[in-house]
Amino acid sequence: MSGLVFSQNDLDKYLKIETKEGLFEGWLFTFDNQTKLIIVESPDERTEKKDYTFIKMDSILNIKWIDKLKKNLFSIKNTNTNQKKIQSRLQNTIHEFDQKAKHIYGKNVTVKAQKIFESLNKTMDCNWDNSSIVVLQEVYVNSPYSVDDVVGGSEQTNKRVKLVLSRILNKLK
Template sequence: MTEGVETPAEFAVGCSVRLRVEGNQELSGEIFAVDPTYKVVVLKTLGADADLPDIAILNMDSVTEIVEATPRKTAPSEDSDQLPEVDPKRGIQREARAVRLAQQDAQRIGVGVSRRGQAVYDAISKTLPCHWDSKTIVVLDEVAISEPYEVSSCRNLHDSDSPLLERVRLVMNSELVVR
């Protein structure tokens, strides 16, 4: 940037500027953010899509000339670019939901199981609710699939004959042959 000028007033957030940068390229837009510590200015420019602006992140040292600068037209409190208020309760709810979903995702991953075991679990869980009980896959609390996670490893957890056992075997045969 021009010598002797650290952070010019033209780099105030909201100002419209036309800058010349190294390589004699000109950029026009609105100052969106400035960080004098890292010598960075963020310029909001017109994008190819009229509804979405482009963002240019510039090192202040690359600015060779401030060709034109216009101060912001409105006071910051009146500016339409102000960030909306954040509802803390809604943020807490979103965080709780994200944590709950992450915990559910984590429960779907078997600890210390083989790739085949995880593949069987993933195939079964597409159509039937199941969970891990140590290294055993439990389907609807009726069928257990133990290591080595073959069709022959499926068994009923109750004495009764369950059509679910045949369904699990069918899913294993059809889903895992493809893999």
């Protein structure tokens, strides 16, 4: 069919096309009037995927437009979802995140204190106790977070925290 031109109004319309190569049917996915090419989208019922056929407009012998709604193959099959169950899981997830965040982010602490906490937490388990960093549940690093502010814990753990803290402080300078 010479002089064939498609418009935006033709998109997603169902058509049957007879070409020199055979018969094709599906929805008009897209077109390019300059390159004289159309793409037809058709469902593969066996796999629930979509097939795309590229057709040269010059090879079209006949087109028949059919009034057929487009079937969404990717829609949710089970629409009987339990909204209360989903809402409950969402609330539990938010609550768990809030609980974890309390241990990870200090309240009313400086950016430097938070950076120290994050660096210490990379190698040793840490959490916040108000504005003090608790390392390995036994050593406290109090404000202003210098090596002299490390207290508690066994002698070996205390020395280790001081060593790591001194390295962190040197990197932050």
